[in-house]
Amino acid sequence: MVMSKYVVRSMMADGGGRIVNISSIVAGTGYSGLSVYSATKASLVGFTKSLAREVGRVGVTVNAVAPGFVDTDMTQALKPEDRERIVRRSALHRLVGVDDVANAVEFLLSKRANNITGTVLTVDAGNTA
Numbered sequence: 001m002v003m004s005k006y007v008v009r010s011m012m013a014d015g016g017g018r019i020v021n022i023s024s025i026v027a028g029t030g031y032s033g034l035s036v037y038s039a040t041k042a043s044l045v046g047f048t049k050s051l052a053r054e055v056g057r058v059g060v061t062v063n064a065v066a067p068g069f070v071d072t073d074m075t076q077a078l079k080p081e082d083r084e085r086i087v088r089r090s091a092l093h094r095l096v097g098v099d100d101v102a103n104a105v106e107f108l109l110s111k112r113a114n115n116i117t118g119t120v121l122t123v124d125a126g127n128t129a
Contacts, residue, residue: 001047004019004047004051004062007019008051008055008060011055011058011059011060012055012058012060015058015059016058016059016060016061017059017060017061018060018061018062018063018108018109018113019048019051019060019061019062019063020062020063020064020065020105020108020109021044021047021048021062021063021064021065022044022064022065022067022101022105023041023042023044023045023048023064023065023066023120024037024038024041024066024067024068025066025067025068025122025124025127025128026038026041027041027042027044027045027066027120028042028045028066028128029128041066044064045064045066045120048062048063048064048118048120049062049118052117052118053118056117056118061108061113061114061116061117062117062118063108063113063116063117063118063119063120063121064119064120064121065101065104065105065108065120065121065123066120066121066122066123066124067096067100067101067123067124068090068095068096068122068123068124068125068127068128069086069090069095069096069124069127070095070096070097070098070100070101071095071096071097071098072098075095083095086127089127090124090125090126090127090129091125091126091127091129092125092126093125094125095125096123096124096125100123101123104121104123107121108121
């Protein structure tokens with residue numbers, strides 16, 4: 001949030017720009033044992049939507065990406081049965097890859113997303129579907 005304050009100033013001077021925040025699906029779903037994490041990710045969604053309204057008039061888009069469980073060293077360390085339970089409950093029966101999240105961010109930073117602002121793009125292999 002503090003960084004946004006400083007980068008928005010230069011974006012305003014330049015006539016526009018892009019901000020993409022990283023939230024999480026737990027911002028909307030919650031998760032046992034992650035109440036503080038969920039609260040911070042939910043507040044980031046509110047910040048994203050409000051900032052999009054504040055700086056849109058000067059050509060700055062503000063969006064968020066909300067990944068689900070991502071296939072990383074951390075999720076590899078889960079017990080196999082816990083990992084399999086997560087995989088089974090997603091519509092695509094797989095975990096999200098790091099590249100999937102990066103591709104979503106890249107899209108929101110591109111000109112193809114010129115008229116997308118105040119949006120949360122969920123990348124979760126259908127976990128929240």
